[in-house]
Amino acid sequence: MGSTPEDPCRVLIADDEAPARALLRELIAAHPRLALVGEAADGLEAVELARDRRPDLLFLDVQMPGLDGFEVLELLDRSVGVVFTTAYDRYALRAFEVNAVDYLLKPFTEARFAQALERAELRLGRQRPVSATALSTAARPDGVYAARLVIKDGAKVEILPVAELDYARAQGDYVELVSGERNWLKEQTLQDLEASLDPARFLRLHRSYLVQGDRLTRIEPTSKDAKAAVLISGVRIPVSERGLARLEAWLGRAGR
Amino acid sequence: MHPVLSERRALVAYLLAWLGAACLPAWVLASPGDTRFPLALAAAAPPTLLLGVGVLPVYYLCRAVPLRWPGLGSVLRAHAALALAGAAAWWGLLEGTASLLDGVAATGLAGEVERRWGALLALGVALYLAVAAFYTLAGSVQRARASERRAAAASLRAREAQLAQLKAQVHPHFLFNSLNAISALTVQDPRKARELCVQLADFLRGSLALGERGTVTLADELQLARAYLEVERIRLGDRLAVDIRVSPQAGEVRIPPLLLQPLVENAVTHGIATCARGGTLAVEARTTPGLLVVTVANPFDPRAPPRHGAGSGGVGLANVSRRIAACYQGASLSTRREVDRFTSTLVLPIDREEARDGEHTRRPVPGPDRR
Numbered sequence: 001m002g003s004t005p006e007d008p009c010r011v012l013i014a015d016d017e018a019p020a021r022a023l024l025r026e027l028i029a030a031h032p033r034l035a036l037v038g039e040a041a042d043g044l045e046a047v048e049l050a051r052d053r054r055p056d057l058l059f060l061d062v063q064m065p066g067l068d069g070f071e072v073l074e075l076l077d078r079s080v081g082v083v084f085t086t087a088y089d090r091y092a093l094r095a096f097e098v099n100a101v102d103y104l105l106k107p108f109t110e111a112r113f114a115q116a117l118e119r120a121e122l123r124l125g126r127q128r129p130v131s132a133t134a135l136s137t138a139a140r141p142d143g144v145y146a147a148r149l150v151i152k153d154g155a156k157v158e159i160l161p162v163a164e165l166d167y168a169r170a171q172g173d174y175v176e177l178v179s180g181e182r183n184w185l186k187e188q189t190l191q192d193l194e195a196s197l198d199p200a201r202f203l204r205l206h207r208s209y210l211v212q213g214d215r216l217t218r219i220e221p222t223s224k225d226a227k228a229a230v231l232i233s234g235v236r237i238p239v240s241e242r243g244l245a246r247l248e249a250w251l252g253r254a255g256r
Numbered sequence: 257m258h259p260v261l262s263e264r265r266a267l268v269a270y271l272l273a274w275l276g277a278a279c280l281p282a283w284v285l286a287s288p289g290d291t292r293f294p295l296a297l298a299a300a301a302p303p304t305l306l307l308g309v310g311v312l313p314v315y316y317l318c319r320a321v322p323l324r325w326p327g328l329g330s331v332l333r334a335h336a337a338l339a340l341a342g343a344a345a346w347w348g349l350l351e352g353t354a355s356l357l358d359g360v361a362a363t364g365l366a367g368e369v370e371r372r373w374g375a376l377l378a379l380g381v382a383l384y385l386a387v388a389a390f391y392t393l394a395g396s397v398q399r400a401r402a403s404e405r406r407a408a409a410a411s412l413r414a415r416e417a418q419l420a421q422l423k424a425q426v427h428p429h430f431l432f433n434s435l436n437a438i439s440a441l442t443v444q445d446p447r448k449a450r451e452l453c454v455q456l457a458d459f460l461r462g463s464l465a466l467g468e469r470g471t472v473t474l475a476d477e478l479q480l481a482r483a484y485l486e487v488e489r490i491r492l493g494d495r496l497a498v499d500i501r502v503s504p505q506a507g508e509v510r511i512p513p514l515l516l517q518p519l520v521e522n523a524v525t526h527g528i529a530t531c532a533r534g535g536t537l538a539v540e541a542r543t544t545p546g547l548l549v550v551t552v553a554n555p556f557d558p559r560a561p562p563r564h565g566a567g568s569g570g571v572g573l574a575n576v577s578r579r580i581a582a583c584y585q586g587a588s589l590s591t592r593r594e595v596d597r598f599t600s601t602l603v604l605p606i607d608r609e610e611a612r613d614g615e616h617t618r619r620p621v622p623g624p625d626r627r
Binding site (some may be wrong): 016017018019022023026040043063064067068071087106107108159210 | 439
């Protein structure tokens with residue numbers, strides 16, 4: 001992506017506090033190589049503007065209405081550079097420190113802003129080293145799991161409470177999320193999704209399938225060696241040998 | 257805890273004491289100078305030791321029904337019946353061991369046991385009563401200690417809740433965001449930056465001053481809330497509208513300091529700040545006979561992302577609940593969550609001398625916050 005004078009770096013701001021946006025606007029305006037392409041006051045607007053204005057770099061607040069910073073990150077193209085901005089949120093800070101994503105701690109100096117910018121320019125156009133899910137998993141207190149999933153569904157953002165997810169299925173670089181009659185594709189690995197969900201509720205029954213435990217009704221043999229799990233909805237999910245072992249361990253834990 | 261059975265040494269001392277007590281019936285049967293005295297002691301020792309073991313459970317009776325005026329008669333009757341039964345059994349055993357000895361040495365002790373039955377029964381009753389008196393005393397000492405421990409634990413809990421409250425007073429997230437806003441305004445609007453500095457200082461000073469006092473008026477507490485909301489208004493802009501309504505009587509009621517502040521902060525952080533369009537934070541305070549009722553209501557976005565950071569929801573409210581439980585009797589904090597609206601209601605009893613209308617009934621209000 002361009003960072004030459006003719007082709008300035010396109011920057012987007014997402015922060016719900018007007019003074020915080022104004023500060024970034026001022027710092028960006030003072031920088032010749034930066035062009036501000038938009039300002040979002042909440043997470044949903046940030047996703048929308050990122051889609052329409054194609055920024056190279058996004059200054060992203062963590063706590064915002066609609067979607068938080070980590071959820072916004074999940075819905076962005078992986079090529080967009082991101083600098084998180086936050087005042088104080090020890091879990092978010094933990095995530096940044098562990099995962100080497102650049103961040104600005106509010107309030108910050110002009111020098112610190114310039115430094116973040118330099119680092120971001122070096123990374124522009126490259127893929128982020130860690131997945132957004134890994135980052136937001138690290139930003140939750142220990143023992144706390146995702147309560148909802150965010151999915152980009154064409155132009156709109158779908159929010160799926162975890163309780164409504166029946167199962168997820170690996171589809172190449174995507175996962176297919178299924179809830180009753182509805183299903184979505186999300187750019188995420190099944191491993192990443194599994195890591196963000198409560199292991200007491202979700203079971204990896206197969207390399208390609210993650211199932212919400214309370215949706216299971218029974219296990220049926222399908223051939224001499226193969227077995228399938230039948231969900232309440234009637235869907236049949238293949239169960240691998242290791243999946244069967246996990247299911248037995250899970251049933252033991254659940255005390256059934 | 258049984259004063260004898262809980263410790264091996266105590267049990268040994270107790271049994272030795274009963275062995276010593278066997279001298280008493282032996283002395284009734286034969287004077288110490290008499291050659292028959294050692295035999296009498298040998299006859300008396302086993303039944304007396306058995307009596308000592310037999311009365312061990314009396315402790316539980318003494319602990320379960322302490323001597324108090326209502327019901328004193330029935331307790332005494334129970335002890336009397338047990339004493340007579342115990343003494344009679346003991347006398348019977350004594351007769352048995354004496355006859356056994358008579359069979360060996362023809363000392364005539366069995367006849368002595370029968371002849372002196374009155375003295376021996378009286379002795380048995382006296383031994384029982386001595387034990388019962390000891391247990392009653394031990395039980396009441398233990399009860400006194402336990403209630404002291406409970407009181408100490410309760411005051412510790414109240415203090416801890418208070419401390420947690422004071423520590424949680426100013427959330428770092430709020431402070432750092434405010435500093436960031438000041439940092440932004442210094443260039444764009446220096447006058448407003450200065451104003452924000454002053455408002456932030458007012459709030460910090462106010463919360464320090466209030467925290468040091470035993471009680472404050474609701475009006476003082478609301479003054480602090482206004483200072484806080486002024487700062488938040490600069491950050492959140494038009495998203496935060498405030499509507500505070502307080503009756504004059506309610507404003508004068510004295511409450512523990514910083515009791516309302518967590519409710520107001522909660523309403524902003526987990527309410528207004530979650531709504532992209534914002535909303536109105538409404539505080540209403542009024543008095544009913546004997547009670548102060550304060551409600552804090554705010555809209556919230558039910559689809560807002562969960563927050564894990566500083567001042568997570570519920571912690572502040574739980575703290576308020578603990579504090580009012582430590583400071584009042586008959587106070588309550590209730591919360592109601594409608595579709596997109598959250599209301600917390602604080603109900604506190606009013607001290608008679610503090611309420612304007614002296615006719616209201618007085619409620620006892622003990623606790624560390626009341627000085």
